[in-house]
Amino acid sequence: MRFLNFLHPDGTTRLGVLKDGGLIDLSVKGFPTSLDALLKTGPTLMDVLKADWPNLSPNAALEGLHWLPPILNPSKAIAVGLNYVDHAAESPYKDPPKYPVLFHRFPSSWVGHGQPIIRPKVSPEFDYEGEIAVIIGKEGRHIAKADALSHVAGYSLFNDGSIRDYQFKSTQWMIGKNFDASASFGPWMVTADELPMGAVGLQLKTRLNGQVVQDANTRDMIFDVATLVSICSEIFALQPGDVIISGTPAGVGFARKPPLFMKHGDTVSVEVPEIGLLSNPVADEK
Numbered sequence: 001m002r003f004l005n006f007l008h009p010d011g012t013t014r015l016g017v018l019k020d021g022g023l024i025d026l027s028v029k030g031f032p033t034s035l036d037a038l039l040k041t042g043p044t045l046m047d048v049l050k051a052d053w054p055n056l057s058p059n060a061a062l063e064g065l066h067w068l069p070p071i072l073n074p075s076k077a078i079a080v081g082l083n084y085v086d087h088a089a090e091s092p093y094k095d096p097p098k099y100p101v102l103f104h105r106f107p108s109s110w111v112g113h114g115q116p117i118i119r120p121k122v123s124p125e126f127d128y129e130g131e132i133a134v135i136i137g138k139e140g141r142h143i144a145k146a147d148a149l150s151h152v153a154g155y156s157l158f159n160d161g162s163i164r165d166y167q168f169k170s171t172q173w174m175i176g177k178n179f180d181a182s183a184s185f186g187p188w189m190v191t192a193d194e195l196p197m198g199a200v201g202l203q204l205k206t207r208l209n210g211q212v213v214q215d216a217n218t219r220d221m222i223f224d225v226a227t228l229v230s231i232c233s234e235i236f237a238l239q240p241g242d243v244i245i246s247g248t249p250a251g252v253g254f255a256r257k258p259p260l261f262m263k264h265g266d267t268v269s270v271e272v273p274e275i276g277l278l279s280n281p282v283a284d285e286k
Contacts, residue, residue, distance in 0.1 A: 001049075002276070003035045003154070004188035005112075007066035014060075017049070018188065022058025023065070029056075035189060036072050039137055039153055039240035067112040069185040070156050071135060076242045077105045078232055079131075079160060079177065083222050083247025090255035092168070100223050100231055105160070105245060109178045113187035116283040117161050119262060120179050126262045126282070129160035129248035130206030130214050130270035132199055134225055135189050136244070141237040148229035151238060154189040155199050157270045157278040158245045159206070161262075164254045184270075184280045185243075195274055198225040204249065207269045208262065216249030223247075 002018040014027040015034055027033045031045060038045060071077075081101035082088040088096040111117060119126040137153025161183040167176025177183075196202070199218055206214035223231070228244050253260040262268060262282045269279040 001191045001194070002188045003038070003191075004070055004186070005034050005068035005072060007068055013068065013072070016060065019053075019056060019058055023060040023062050024056050024058055025060040028059070034072055035070050036074070036241045039135075042240075067114050067187055069107075069110055069112045070187075070189040071185070071241055071243055073107050074241045074243050075239045076236065077107065077245065078243070079103050079105045079245040080223065080228060080247040081173065084216060084220055084249040085222060086216070086220075086250035087248055087252065088222075090250050090252070096222055100228060102232070103173045103177060105183065106178050108180055110158075110183040110185045111181050111280070112185065113278050113280070115184070115280060116181070117159065117184050117262075117268070117280045118179070118181040118283055118285050119264060120163060120182070121285045123163045123165050124261060124263075125164040125254065125259070126182070127162045127164050127253040128206055128208060128213065128262055128268050129162055129252055130204055131158045131160050131248050132156075132202070132204065132218060132246050132272065132275070133158040133185060134199075134228065134244040134246055136229070136238045136242040137192075137240055139237060139239055140233050143230050143233040143238070145226045145230040148226040148233075149192070149198055151229055152192050152225065153240070154191040155195060155275055156186060156189045157272060157275055159184045159268060159270050159278060159280065160245060160248060164261075184278055186278050187276055190275050200224065202272050202274055205271050206251070207271070208260070209266055213253070213260065214249050214251035220249065221247060
């Protein structure tokens with residue numbers, strides 16, 4: 001199944017699911033108004049949805065939809081740095097990490113599919129990073145790697161937009177990774193049962209104005225999804241709706257010669273065919 005959050009014309013947030021090329025507005029059928037809320041209810045409502053699935057038909061239009069991020073307000077959104085060997089090699093750090101490089105990403109820093117991502121006034125160094133986002137569906141602490149994938153509800157796409165000169169002002173990356181509306185997330189969450197275990201073997205491509213700038217396979221991640229879930233759960237209890245942004249491959253703009261940064265009027269997209277396409281225009285901060 002493919003779940004999404006969207007903004008209804010009446011200004012309310014709605015939960016939808018795709019079926020037969022159309023959209024079912026689940027919020028008018030007694031379900032919660034967001035995927036965040038649905039995941040927090042546990043398996044009961046998901047079981048209800050699966051049981052009633054043959055009787056459900058699209059009742060809303062996809063055309064002109066105002067897409068919201070599939071997760072709106074997680075208790076934690078943890079991003080992973082340098083999680084592909086080739087990306088580590090093109091970075092200032094060169095060597096692949098022996099332990100995951102983790103940092104936080106605030107919900108205020110991301111927008112949904114189709115919405116503008118914003119290049120801030122203070123920097124021209126606005127870089128793209130195509131990634132797969134892992135969405136937690138079941139609470140857990142000290143999760144064994146062997147059990148980790150059972151805690152994953154599904155997967156989405158993420159563009160971890162980075163303000164490079166701010167990222168490298170210190171050894172901590174937080175400021176360069178959390179400018180308002182500098183990243184995007186979506187367009188939906190694909191449930192884990194529709195993808196290979198751990199999302200292994202998926203081809204990820206990032207395009208800037210139609211040109212492929214990143215092209216890699218998830219089998220090349222240094223720390224796979226199960227490892228990331230297990231390690232994160234050593235630090236804190238993972239909650240339904242938490243997000244792990246799993247890292248980007250080589251090809252980022254700052255490592256190119258000359259550097260390639262996003263600018264006003266550009267279009268950037270992240271695609272994994274089995275998950276979908278996340279596309280956003282780039283706009284300057286007003």
